[in-house]
Amino acid sequence: MNIALIGYGKMGRIIERIASERGHQIALIIDENNRDEIGVDDLQEMDVAIDFSTPHAAIENIELCFEANLPLVVGTTGWYDHLEEIKEKCLQGNKTLLYGSNFSIGVNVFFHINKLLAKAMNPYKQYDVQVEEIHHTHKLDAPSGTAITIAEGIIDHIDEKSEWVNDLVGEGEEVVPKKHQLLIESHRIEEVPGTHTVLYSSEVDQIEFKHTAHSRSGFALGAVIAAEWLQGKEGFYAVTDMFDFNG
Numbered sequence: 001m002n003i004a005l006i007g008y009g010k011m012g013r014i015i016e017r018i019a020s021e022r023g024h025q026i027a028l029i030i031d032e033n034n035r036d037e038i039g040v041d042d043l044q045e046m047d048v049a050i051d052f053s054t055p056h057a058a059i060e061n062i063e064l065c066f067e068a069n070l071p072l073v074v075g076t077t078g079w080y081d082h083l084e085e086i087k088e089k090c091l092q093g094n095k096t097l098l099y100g101s102n103f104s105i106g107v108n109v110f111f112h113i114n115k116l117l118a119k120a121m122n123p124y125k126q127y128d129v130q131v132e133e134i135h136h137t138h139k140l141d142a143p144s145g146t147a148i149t150i151a152e153g154i155i156d157h158i159d160e161k162s163e164w165v166n167d168l169v170g171e172g173e174e175v176v177p178k179k180h181q182l183l184i185e186s187h188r189i190e191e192v193p194g195t196h197t198v199l200y201s202s203e204v205d206q207i208e209f210k211h212t213a214h215s216r217s218g219f220a221l222g223a224v225i226a227a228e229w230l231q232g233k234e235g236f237y238a239v240t241d242m243f244d245f246n247g
């Protein structure tokens with residue numbers, strides 16, 4: 001595939017390596033230094049775009065790819081307030097987009113088990129649930145996109161929780177959640193690639209369900225596999241559509 005890489009930072013550089021190892025060409029690199037010079041014509045020879053840029057830049061990048069009729073994989077997080085509007089544009093215009101808060105296989109298994117665990121815990125009201133995420137200090141968004149996906153999986157199955165609330169520890173006043181609110185506690189520590197934990201706590205015990213990324217390679221490999229999976233497809237997809245854990 002001819003890949004247009006949008007965002008050439010920590011993730012973009014690893015995706016470049018893994019895509020080349022899998023026999024693809026990085027035919028165009030777009031980042032903040034040349035973004036203003038890139039137009040629809042520059043994307044004509046591409047098979048797919050992969051966007052790992054910034055929460056602020058993602059929407060304009062998606063719209064550029066839609067205009068160029070170029071399928072794209074969006075790994076960037078922090079833009080999900082616009083998800084419904086982008087989904088509608090994608091479907092109405094017969095465009096192709098796959099997005100995901102986390103492309104690693106381990107986290108996608110985690111998303112699946114998280115829902116099963118929430119279903120199992122729902123009758124046991126003596127347990128309160130919270131989500132914790134730890135990331136590097138360069139991260140622009142909080143909570144992480146992965147933590148939001150985890151929280152949504154819990155809210156769908158735990159009757160007592162109807163919305164999530166974020167506490168970025170060390171920033172502003174401590175957030176004390178109301179009973180119907182699911183707390184997502186965010187920590188920013190040096191170079192941590194991404195750690196997510198779900199905790200169910202009662203007076204007598206605690207269940208901890210945790211995923212620790214050792215590096216960014218799992219995210220990058222998943223994004224390249226997603227771009228391969230998207231070839232020949234049309235429509236709006238989530239990364240979870242690539243997995244069948246019931247088969």
Ligand SMILES: NC(=O)C1=CN([C@@H]2O[C@H](COP(=O)(O)OP(=O)(O)OC[C@H]3O[C@@H](n4cnc5c(N)ncnc54)[C@H](O)[C@@H]3O)[C@@H](O)[C@H]2O)C=CC1
Pocket residue numbers: 006007008009010011012030031032033035052053054055057061074075076077078100101102103104216219220
């Ligand atoms: N879905 C997943 O599996 C993962 C998602 N991410 C997300 O990916 C995004 C990028 O992460 P990193 O690579 O760590 O960030 P980074 O800060 O290292 O790189 C961001 C890149 O975006 C570029 N950029 C800035 N404005 C741009 C614009 N208007 N158009 C194109 N490029 C632009 C910058 O030049 C830079 O190269 C973040 O939102 C992060 O949360 C990160 C890891 C895994």
Ligand SMILES: O=C(O)C1=N[C@H](C(=O)O)C[C@H](O)C1
Pocket residue numbers: 077101102135139140143144145146147193194195219
């Ligand atoms: O910014 C990061 O680094 C990561 N972002 C994604 C997120 O917001 O969930 C995925 C991963 O945890 C790393």
